Amino acid sequence: MSIWVYSENNDLMLELLTKGRELANQLGVELAALVLGQDVASKAEELAYYGADKVYVVEHPNLATFIAEPHTSALAELVNKHKPDSVIMGATKRGNEVAARLAARLNVGCVTNCTGISVDPETKMLLLNRLVYGGTAISTQRCKTKPQIATVPPRTFEKASKTDRKAEVIKEKVEAEEPKVKVLELKKKEVKGVRLEEADVVVVAGRGVKKKEDVAMLEELAQLLGGVVSYTRPLAYDLKWSPTWTGMSGVIIKPRLYIGVGVSGAIQHVAGIRDSKVIVAINSDPDAPIFKVADYGIVGDLYAVVPELVKKLKEKAK
Numbered sequence: 001m002s003i004w005v006y007s008e009n010n011d012l013m014l015e016l017l018t019k020g021r022e023l024a025n026q027l028g029v030e031l032a033a034l035v036l037g038q039d040v041a042s043k044a045e046e047l048a049y050y051g052a053d054k055v056y057v058v059e060h061p062n063l064a065t066f067i068a069e070p071h072t073s074a075l076a077e078l079v080n081k082h083k084p085d086s087v088i089m090g091a092t093k094r095g096n097e098v099a100a101r102l103a104a105r106l107n108v109g110c111v112t113n114c115t116g117i118s119v120d121p122e123t124k125m126l127l128l129n130r131l132v133y134g135g136t137a138i139s140t141q142r143c144k145t146k147p148q149i150a151t152v153p154p155r156t157f158e159k160a161s162k163t164d165r166k167a168e169v170i171k172e173k174v175e176a177e178e179p180k181v182k183v184l185e186l187k188k189k190e191v192k193g194v195r196l197e198e199a200d201v202v203v204v205a206g207r208g209v210k211k212k213e214d215v216a217m218l219e220e221l222a223q224l225l226g227g228v229v230s231y232t233r234p235l236a237y238d239l240k241w242s243p244t245w246t247g248m249s250g251v252i253i254k255p256r257l258y259i260g261v262g263v264s265g266a267i268q269h270v271a272g273i274r275d276s277k278v279i280v281a282i283n284s285d286p287d288a289p290i291f292k293v294a295d296y297g298i299v300g301d302l303y304a305v306v307p308e309l310v311k312k313l314k315e316k317a318k
């Protein structure tokens with residue numbers, strides 16, 4: 001009996017290990033982490049200190065770059081050999097693709113983008129929560145088949161910390177089928193400054209911000225607090241002010257401090273910020289829904305409030 005966790009993303013892998021450990025303890029089963037790739041032995045050795053009982057490491061030239069077919073076939077071979085009860089994977093684009101392919105290959109159920117996982121006390125099967133109806137409701141789902149395959153988005157769980165206990169690292173041999181595409185070139189995405197996902201402080205501009213030039217004062221506020229600026233979807237996607245936005249369909253964030261400036265607090269936005277440690281809202285409408293989730297609210301015109309905050313922070317910095 002075992003729970004397996006796997007993600008090609010290191011941070012997400014650590015998050016899955018936290019939840020995997022909790023579930024494995026509850027069920028009294030083993031937790032195994034999977035490492036797939038080429039020249040990944042040292043990665044597996046390092047991962048062995050993060051709470052798993054076993055780390056299966058698979059090295060194969062066809063797994064050198066992430067392509068869905070060889071990764072799916074390697075995972076299917078391992079699952080057929082060891083028969084885990086569940087495989088929990090990271091809900092990245094790649095993770096969701098491979099999870100779905102793996103489920104189809106094994107003819108079992110698959111629940112993607114789970115925001116919560118618990119154990120059904122009667123059946124001992126996993127209860128998997130997903131946001132439905134545009135984030136306005138949570139649906140609890142259960143696979144009827146094993147292995148139960150589920151995927152979990154980044155930052156749903158805390159990252160596991162390094163421990164003194166080392167998991168058993170086991171080398172596995174697989175066939176890993178030939179990829180059907182050839183990767184000709186890999187280019188790293190250019191990121192200026194701190195990544196939104198990793199920022200400690202995020203100041204979000206909503207539609208209350210009337211012109212793109214006005215974002216400068218939010219940038220000044222963010223800079224003084226050591227943070228970054230993000231946007232609601234209408235500004236980012238509809239008005240093309242930014243390639244990324246915050247929320248359910250954008251980037252889900254968990255900063256220490258979130259400040260929503262002229263953000264109404266639509267459910268799809270709140271779904272992506274609700275785990276922020278402190279939520280501050282600045283809005284001229286005292287009935288704006290954002291105030292229901294905010295720890296601190298400032299009712300007022302952002303064009304008066306933000307410059308005042310900037311002034312006060314500058315004075316304090318002196």
Ligand SMILES: Cc1cc2nc3c(=O)[nH]c(=O)nc-3n(C[C@H](O)[C@H](O)[C@H](O)COP(=O)(O)OP(=O)(O)OC[C@H]3O[C@@H](n4cnc5c(N)ncnc54)[C@H](O)[C@@H]3O)c2cc1C
Binds near residue numbers: 205206207
């Ligand atoms: C499937 C789907 C997915 C979606 N995903 C996302 C998502 O991931 N992220 C996201 O953000 N949205 C998402 N949306 C859109 C979402 O439903 C809302 O439309 C959006 O979040 C609203 O953005 P907003 O708060 O900037 O604008 P509005 O709702 O228009 O709110 C503007 C706010 O600014 C206030 N305001 C105006 N002037 C001032 C002023 N001078 N000073 C202070 N306050 C002022 C107003 O009182 C108002 O509350 C999604 C929608 C759908 C259908």
